[in-house]
Amino acid sequence: MSRRCFFGVDGLDQIIPQGMDYGTQILVSGDTGVGKTVLAGQFLLEGLLCGDTCIYVACDEPPAVMRRHLRDYKVGVMAYENAEQLILVDAYEEEESSEKYFIANQYSLEKYAVMERLLLQRFAGRRLRLVVDSLSTLLIPFTQEEILEFHRNRLKFLRKSGVLTMDIMVDGVLDQRLMTIAGHLYNVTVRMKFGVFEGRPDRMIQVGKVKSGKFDAVPRRFGISPVFGIIIYAADMEV
Amino acid sequence: MNNTAELYQRIINFIYLSLSETIAKIPFGGKYLLEEVTRKVGEHILQENENKYPPGSKRPVDICTAYLKAIGAADPLQIGAIELQAEGMDVLITMTQENCIYRYYCEEAVKNGLIFCCPRLGALQSVLANTLGTTYSTEMELFDQKTGKCKGRLFPIKRRLRSEMVHSSGNTLTLAGERAILFTRDVYISLLAAIRDYAPFILKKVLFEAGYRSCLPLAEEALAFYNTAEEALDVCFEELKNCGQGRLELVSLDKKAGHAVIRCYQSFEVDAVKGIKLYRTPRVSCDLLRGELSACLSVILGCQMVCMEMKCAAMEGDYCEFHAYSEEEEKI
Ligand SMILES: [Zn+2]
Numbered sequence: 001m002s003r004r005c006f007f008g009v010d011g012l013d014q015i016i017p018q019g020m021d022y023g024t025q026i027l028v029s030g031d032t033g034v035g036k037t038v039l040a041g042q043f044l045l046e047g048l049l050c051g052d053t054c055i056y057v058a059c060d061e062p063p064a065v066m067r068r069h070l071r072d073y074k075v076g077v078m079a080y081e082n083a084e085q086l087i088l089v090d091a092y093e094e095e096e097s098s099e100k101y102f103i104a105n106q107y108s109l110e111k112y113a114v115m116e117r118l119l120l121q122r123f124a125g126r127r128l129r130l131v132v133d134s135l136s137t138l139l140i141p142f143t144q145e146e147i148l149e150f151h152r153n154r155l156k157f158l159r160k161s162g163v164l165t166m167d168i169m170v171d172g173v174l175d176q177r178l179m180t181i182a183g184h185l186y187n188v189t190v191r192m193k194f195g196v197f198e199g200r201p202d203r204m205i206q207v208g209k210v211k212s213g214k215f216d217a218v219p220r221r222f223g224i225s226p227v228f229g230i231i232i233y234a235a236d237m238e239v
Numbered sequence: 240m241n242n243t244a245e246l247y248q249r250i251i252n253f254i255y256l257s258l259s260e261t262i263a264k265i266p267f268g269g270k271y272l273l274e275e276v277t278r279k280v281g282e283h284i285l286q287e288n289e290n291k292y293p294p295g296s297k298r299p300v301d302i303c304t305a306y307l308k309a310i311g312a313a314d315p316l317q318i319g320a321i322e323l324q325a326e327g328m329d330v331l332i333t334m335t336q337e338n339c340i341y342r343y344y345c346e347e348a349v350k351n352g353l354i355f356c357c358p359r360l361g362a363l364q365s366v367l368a369n370t371l372g373t374t375y376s377t378e379m380e381l382f383d384q385k386t387g388k389c390k391g392r393l394f395p396i397k398r399r400l401r402s403e404m405v406h407s408s409g410n411t412l413t414l415a416g417e418r419a420i421l422f423t424r425d426v427y428i429s430l431l432a433a434i435r436d437y438a439p440f441i442l443k444k445v446l447f448e449a450g451y452r453s454c455l456p457l458a459e460e461a462l463a464f465y466n467t468a469e470e471a472l473d474v475c476f477e478e479l480k481n482c483g484q485g486r487l488e489l490v491s492l493d494k495k496a497g498h499a500v501i502r503c504y505q506s507f508e509v510d511a512v513k514g515i516k517l518y519r520t521p522r523v524s525c526d527l528l529r530g531e532l533s534a535c536l537s538v539i540l541g542c543q544m545v546c547m548e549m550k551c552a553a554m555e556g557d558y559c560e561f562h563a564y565s566e567e568e569e570k571i
Contacts, residue, residue, distance in 0.1 A: 006519050010440045013519060049522040051554055071569060076545035078569050079562035083549055228440050 003127065005164055008046025009039065011220065011232020012190075015207050020188065022127055023162040025155055027183055029169040030192030034203055035224050036168050039192070040131045041069050042229045043166055047129035048080055052164070054129045055087045055119065059137045060170075063088035063099055066133075073229065089119065091138070109142055109150040116154070120163060130158070134168040144178050155185050197221060205232065252343040259344075259353040269354050271403040274377070277361020278368070284310060285366055299367055299393070300325035303332075306366045321359075330367075332391040334359065339389070355379065360391045367393060374399070400474070401457070402481030428515050435517055442517070443526045450530025454479075458538035468494055468539050475535045483507050484528055490560075497544065497565025499536055502558045503528060509552045509559065523551035525559050536563050545569055 004019030006012075013019075020026075030036050040056070044066075047054040056066055066088060070077050080086035090102035091112075097104060103115040120128060132138070139147050158165045167186070169179065171193075183189055191206040203224075208217040221233045258276060262269040285292070285306070292309035295301065300323050307321065320338035324331040336342055341358050348355040360377040367375045376396040379389065401415035412419045434442050457478055461471040469492065476487035484507050490500040508525040517524070529548050536544040546563035550556055 004520055019519065050520055051522070074545070076547040076562070076564060076569065078564040079545070079547040079549060083562065085549070227444070231440070 003050075005050065005052075005129075006046060007039070008042040008049075009230045009232065011222065011230070011234075012205070012207055014232075020164070021162075022164045023159045024164055024188060025158060025186045026164075026166045026188045026190060027169065027186040028166055028190045028192065029171060029179070029183075030190075031171050031194050034192045034194055035222070035230060036170075036192055037066070037069065037133060038224055038229050039190070040133050040166060040168060041066065041073060044086070044129065044131060045070065045073070045075055047164070048075070048085060051085075051127065052129045053085050053087070053123050053126040054080075055089060055123070055131070057089045057091050057103065057116070057130070057132045059091045059132065060134055062092050063090050072226070084123075087119070087123070107141070109139075109146055112138060113150060113154055117157060120158075120161060124161075128161070128163045129166075130163050131166045132168065134170050134173075136169040136173040139174060144175070147174075147178060148181065151182055151185055191219075195219075205230075248340055249343070252341060252347075255341065255344040255358060256347050256353075259348045259355060260351075263353055270356070271399070273354055273356045274361065274364070277356045277358045278365040280358060281362030281365035282369065284362060285369060297371070298325060299328060299330045299371065302367060302370050303330055303363050303393070306363065328373075328395050330363070330393040332360065332363070332393070334389045334391070336387050336389055345389070357389070357391055360393060363393055400478055400481060402478050424511055428511055428517075431511075431517055432515060446526035447530040447533070450527040450532075451534045452530075454531040454534035455538060458535045461535075462539050468492065471539045472535060475539070479528075479531060484531070485509075485559075487532075494540060497540060497542055497568050499540075499544070499546075499561075499563045501532055501546075501561045501563070503561070504558045506552060506559050512553060521554050523548040523559070524553040525551060528559070529561060532561055532563070540565070542567060 003022060005022060005024070006016070006019050028036050028039060044054045044056060056063065058066055067077050077086065081088070087101055088099065090097040090099035090104075093099075093102065093104065095104060101119065103112060103119075116130075120130070139150075142150075155165075169182075174182075187209065189208045191204075191208075193204055195202050195204045203222050204219045205222050206217055206219045223231050223233065225231050258273060262272050265272065288306075288309045292306055295305065303323055307323075320335050322333040324333075336345075339345065339359070345355065345357065347353075356377060357379050360379065364375045364377050367373070374396045375393050378392045378394065383390075404415045405419070406413050412421065431442065431446075434445060454475070457475055458471075461474045465471040465474060469489065472489055472492070476489070480486050484503070486504045488502045488504070490502055492499045503525065506525050506528060508527055512524050525548055529546055533544055533546040536546060543566040544563045545566055546561050548559055549562050550558070550560040552559050
């Protein structure tokens with residue numbers, strides 16, 4: 001299990017030539033609509049191609065949206081779902097879900113933690129990738145103490161279990177101070193934001209490693225291709 | 240039979256056996272070549288006996304009967320060595336092994352798992368082709384110990400595998416009449432490595448698309464010539480194997496639900512990527528084949544199929560496995 005893993009976005013993977021360990025926790029934060037879900041989709045596909053079992057917890061929209069998104073990128077979702085290699089979890093519908101996997105009634109963080117753990121334990125022994133999109137939505141109703149408590153325990157468990165985790169947080173939903181503290185609990189952070197480049201609207205992405213600071217955290221411009229997903233522009237393309 | 244005749248008969252058997260042994264090592268068209276030899280021998284005999292052989296009827300079974308009567312000093316039909324039976328345009332043949340002069344070749348070839356073409360059937364095949372102007376192929380059932388008889392069938396052929404018709408003429412190579420080129424592994428991986436260096440994110444898509452597009456004509460041809468999806472897929476698999484992709488096996492096919500599972504043993508792409516770092520981590524790697532299979536399934540099943548490689552021998556195991564679902568099914 002000493003395998004390395006990557007994002008599945010070439011421009012980002014170049015920044016981390018050594019890759020990441022399974023058990024690494026990635027925080028992806030950014031503006032609404034900047035491309036976090038596109039990144040999540042590529043991260044899942046990368047896992048599927050490498051033989052990982054990928055679990056996607058949909059909190060902001062029904063799982064059908066990710067299903068459609070992957071299909072648009074020519075991923076045969078049905079093959080992976082039927083083989084239980086791709087698990088789409090409905091944490092969006094508050095009551096009845098038509099999905100095979102769902103986490104209903106997320107009014108207690110403890111309950112969510114238990115449900116998530118049970119789900120992961122079902123697939124114990126496999127190399128796991130987990131994406132929660134977005135974790136910030138789940139955390140809204142709770143106090144800072146509750147959130148940090150949940151967060152510490154959850155991330156500790158995930159690290160111990162060797163689950164490669166990507167938590168997505170939408171900017172402006174949680175208190176900025178809380179975001180900063182929470183962010184320190186991750187190994188890798190990815191910031192995605194809208195910006196302005198030479199007078200035109202643009203997107204920027206920044207990858208950092210929290211503890212060692214080994215990655216260069218230089219912001220890079222990127223675009224989203226309907227065929228290839230996120231494309232990081234090379235420095236020499238900035239004419 | 241005197242000693243000289245016995246010796247010649249043995250030599251003839253050895254010649255055929257050596258042919259079978261040699262063609263086993265030829266990458267393309269082994270069966271085709273062997274059929275050509277047996278057919279040509281038949282053609283020479285036919286030429287020599289042309290005036291003795293007026294078939295009279297256009298029925299394949301009558302044509303074969305007339306031919307056997309014309310050549311034999313001892314009519315094999317008369318002595319019961321061969322029985323002919325008509326089945327539509329096919330001719331079924333039962334031969335008593337005891338009386339077969341090719342018996343040694345037949346037994347040895349079958350025993351050693353070599354490609355085998357019965358010279359007797361080959362002669363009849365050539366007679367039918369010449370008289371009717373239709374290409375015939377042959378098929379043998381193994382010799383039955385109990386009855387001491389062989390069973391064969393002559394049948395009009397639907398379509399010859401393109402990959403069996405490889406010719407080198409002068410300085411060029413053609414495959415089914417089209418100019419062709421043989422790629423060594425070096426050329427192939429250099430192509431991939433070049434794509435990886437310039438635009439790694441397009442690599443898988445390029446391979447898939449190339450496989451898909453290049454396989455459409457083959458799939459369309461197979462669909463036109465064969466009645467069932469299984470038969471048509473089989474022909475496509477045979478062509479792909481002949482081209483060196485590996486041995487393909489249809490594990491399951493549910494036409495109604497639009498679902499198929501296919502395995503590939505000894506995939507070329509698995510061997511090709513060994514030793515070069517095409518991707519950062521080990522992963523399913525047979526995208527050219529995935530494209531080819533998608534094209535075959537989409538054309539033959541008549542609906543767009545999405546095919547994913549779920550297991551790859553580049554990662555573990557000794558085969559690659561592809562799962563395909565119809566796009567319609569996917570959308571539900
Ligand atoms: Zn493979």
